[in-house]
Amino acid sequence: MARKLMKGNEAIGEAAIQAGCRLYFAYPITPQSEVAEYLSRRMPDVGGTFLQAESELGASNMVFGAAATGEMVFTTSSSPGISLMAEAMSYIAGAQLPAVFVNIVRGGPGLGGILPAQSDYLQATKGAGHGDYRMLVFSPATVQEAVDLTMMAFRKAELYRAPVLVMGDGMIGQMMEPVEFESPKLNTGLPSKQTWATCGAVGRPRNIVRSLFLDPERLEQNCFELQAKYARWAADEVRYETYNCEGAPRLLVTAHGSMARICKTAIDELRAEGTQIGLFRPISLYPFPTAPLAALGDRIGRVLCVEMSLGQMVEDVQAAVGRRLPVKFFGRTGGMVPSPDEVKHQILKQLEADA
Amino acid sequence: MSTLFAPPRSMTENITHYCPGCTHGIIHRMVGETLDELGIASRAIGIAPVGCSVLIYNYFNVDFQEAPHGRAPALATGAKRARPDMVVFTYQGDGDLASIGTNEIIHAANRGEKITTVFVNNAIYGMTGGQMAPTSMPGQVTTTSPAGRDPAKVGFPMRICELLSTLRTPAYVVRTAVHTPQLMVQTKRAIRRAFELQLEDRCFTFVEVLSTCPTNWGMTPVKSLQWLQEQMMPYYPLGVFKDPDLPATQAGLVPVPRKRQVQDEEEG
Numbered sequence: 001m002a003r004k005l006m007k008g009n010e011a012i013g014e015a016a017i018q019a020g021c022r023l024y025f026a027y028p029i030t031p032q033s034e035v036a037e038y039l040s041r042r043m044p045d046v047g048g049t050f051l052q053a054e055s056e057l058g059a060s061n062m063v064f065g066a067a068a069t070g071e072m073v074f075t076t077s078s079s080p081g082i083s084l085m086a087e088a089m090s091y092i093a094g095a096q097l098p099a100v101f102v103n104i105v106r107g108g109p110g111l112g113g114i115l116p117a118q119s120d121y122l123q124a125t126k127g128a129g130h131g132d133y134r135m136l137v138f139s140p141a142t143v144q145e146a147v148d149l150t151m152m153a154f155r156k157a158e159l160y161r162a163p164v165l166v167m168g169d170g171m172i173g174q175m176m177e178p179v180e181f182e183s184p185k186l187n188t189g190l191p192s193k194q195t196w197a198t199c200g201a202v203g204r205p206r207n208i209v210r211s212l213f214l215d216p217e218r219l220e221q222n223c224f225e226l227q228a229k230y231a232r233w234a235a236d237e238v239r240y241e242t243y244n245c246e247g248a249p250r251l252l253v254t255a256h257g258s259m260a261r262i263c264k265t266a267i268d269e270l271r272a273e274g275t276q277i278g279l280f281r282p283i284s285l286y287p288f289p290t291a292p293l294a295a296l297g298d299r300i301g302r303v304l305c306v307e308m309s310l311g312q313m314v315e316d317v318q319a320a321v322g323r324r325l326p327v328k329f330f331g332r333t334g335g336m337v338p339s340p341d342e343v344k345h346q347i348l349k350q351l352e353a354d355a
Numbered sequence: 356m357s358t359l360f361a362p363p364r365s366m367t368e369n370i371t372h373y374c375p376g377c378t379h380g381i382i383h384r385m386v387g388e389t390l391d392e393l394g395i396a397s398r399a400i401g402i403a404p405v406g407c408s409v410l411i412y413n414y415f416n417v418d419f420q421e422a423p424h425g426r427a428p429a430l431a432t433g434a435k436r437a438r439p440d441m442v443v444f445t446y447q448g449d450g451d452l453a454s455i456g457t458n459e460i461i462h463a464a465n466r467g468e469k470i471t472t473v474f475v476n477n478a479i480y481g482m483t484g485g486q487m488a489p490t491s492m493p494g495q496v497t498t499t500s501p502a503g504r505d506p507a508k509v510g511f512p513m514r515i516c517e518l519l520s521t522l523r524t525p526a527y528v529v530r531t532a533v534h535t536p537q538l539m540v541q542t543k544r545a546i547r548r549a550f551e552l553q554l555e556d557r558c559f560t561f562v563e564v565l566s567t568c569p570t571n572w573g574m575t576p577v578k579s580l581q582w583l584q585e586q587m588m589p590y591y592p593l594g595v596f597k598d599p600d601l602p603a604t605q606a607g608l609v610p611v612p613r614k615r616q617v618q619d620e621e622e623g
Binding site: 061068071091197205208213 | 400402414416420422426527
């Protein structure tokens with residue numbers, strides 16, 4: 001497929017189709033309703049199903065029921081809607097089913113606002129719903145990356161039979177950029193869905209999709225199986241980008257998603273002025289790229305975490321670099337997006353304080 | 356020697372966990388017989404509720420999904436939309452369907468999902484220990500209405516069949532009971548008809564079955580059946596609320612008088 005100029009939300013919808021997904025259940029919420037609008041037109045073109053649910057509870061539990069049949073399925077929402085979907089996320093993780101969720105984050109708490117924010121980081125990475133589970137969480141910084149990560153999310157959901165979350169923000173959803181669609185290669189050697197999905201017990205014993213295990217030993221066993229997946233994620237699914245870190249930067253900025261992109265502009269301007277600043281951008285928020293960040297933090301010696309929240313990812317950054325290296329923090333929230341100048345000012349202030 | 360009576364092939368031989376006098380076992384068997392008779396067990400997907408029948412999947416040889424509390428119709432929607440060739444049914448109690456899951460059942464019914472719901476109404480929360488349900492009778496003593504349900508404070512019991520039959524879309528809405536042999540025969544017919552209509556791609560089929568809970572009602576099984584007859588049936592009239600062939604309904608089940616229903620003028 002040729003390069004095409006698309007709005008982030010629409011590009012995410014098309015990415016799901018290009019990845020082979022033919023089932024989408026959703027409930028409208030700003031700033032991501034364009035995904036539903038786009039797929040309400042596009043799904044019928046490809047013989048797929050779009051259904052507008054009665055609520056995010058409905059949509060996410062429709063995803064649960066469809067995922068349990070072994071078909072590819074996804075939904076999209078924004079912060080308050082994701083809170084309602086947390087129920088299904090927990091059940092889908094417990095029942096070990098593949099499903100993709102997209103959160104185009106807006107400011108909170110509560111109804112909050114409709115402008116871009118990153119204040120759902122803790123919800124996404126520490127478990128939105130109840131119980132011992134995690135989700136793979138990817139954070140795109142461009143529309144192209146939103147496309148690539150959405151397509152990859154389907155492959156990973158299928159590979160691990162687990163919910164995968166792509167977490168962008170209102171900026172990713174609303175801006176237009178040129179994109180190309182290139183699906184990651186298909187998984188091979190996966191167990192037949194006849195071994196786990198509810199798709200008709202023909203010539204095999206019945207399959208039961210459940211997260212209920214009244215015997216505590218059996219429930220603990222299910223949780224151990226989940227933990228084994230998360231150990232594989234820590235080994236195989238850590239993704240990050242470093243920028244301008246060669247040589248001896250005077251400070252390392254950590255930021256993810258749109259915020260990292262703004263930080264890059266600030267870093268480029270500082271470089272033109274003769275000051276080298278490095279950037280560490282986690283792409284997988286869970287599993288968090290702890291080891292590479294620790295190594296870089298040790299080498300550079302000064303870390304500033306910048307977020308569109310009042311300090312959420314900074315907890316993971318601090319845990320990565322350890323107590324010997326206090327992490328500084330700068331954040332705006334509620335839809336206030338720091339400008340490159342504001343970030344630059346914070347970086348310079350930090351350098352002066354340490355001088 | 357030939358077998359004259361045997362458990363349905365679509366059911367397992369597990370002993371049920373239900374209390375003595377509970378009618379879940381009877382209703383389970385009717386579902387099992389229907390799956391056998393229509394030859395659909397191998398393409399059936401059952402959705403289990405939260406409540407006493409949460410473990411229903413232990414008793415059927417068909418694929419099952421276990422739903423969050425109240426969400427069975429949403430899971431059924433997802434499953435049926437994903438696999439329209441499957442026969443999808445939910446089995447839900449009154450706490451699950453009439454309280455926490457009202458949104459899901461009303462919208463599944465109104466969208467006309469091609470699924471079947473068996474709704475077992477025993478006017479109380481069974482599994483959690485006998486708390487008041489939206490379907491509990493006025494004056495009914497439960498663990499959360501120790502002085503009896505007071506409609507002035509918590510409203511009157513919800514009549515789900517009546518509520519759903521105000522919607523234009525659903526194909527089949529019926530209320531039955533299983534406390535006499537004659538009613539059991541009628542209930543079996545209703546369950547079978549609901550699945551048959553699903554096989555014809557009719558929109559949404561719903562069978563409410565009045566049931567007992569001797570344990571949480573604090574009565575003997577026999578007294579419970581009497582209480583159902585005397586207290587519940589006058590408030591929850593049995594009959595067919597919606598049927599594609601109304602008024603020519605199946606034998607034994609009377610159409611509910613028109614004044615009880617909100618008829619859709621355009622359908623008339």
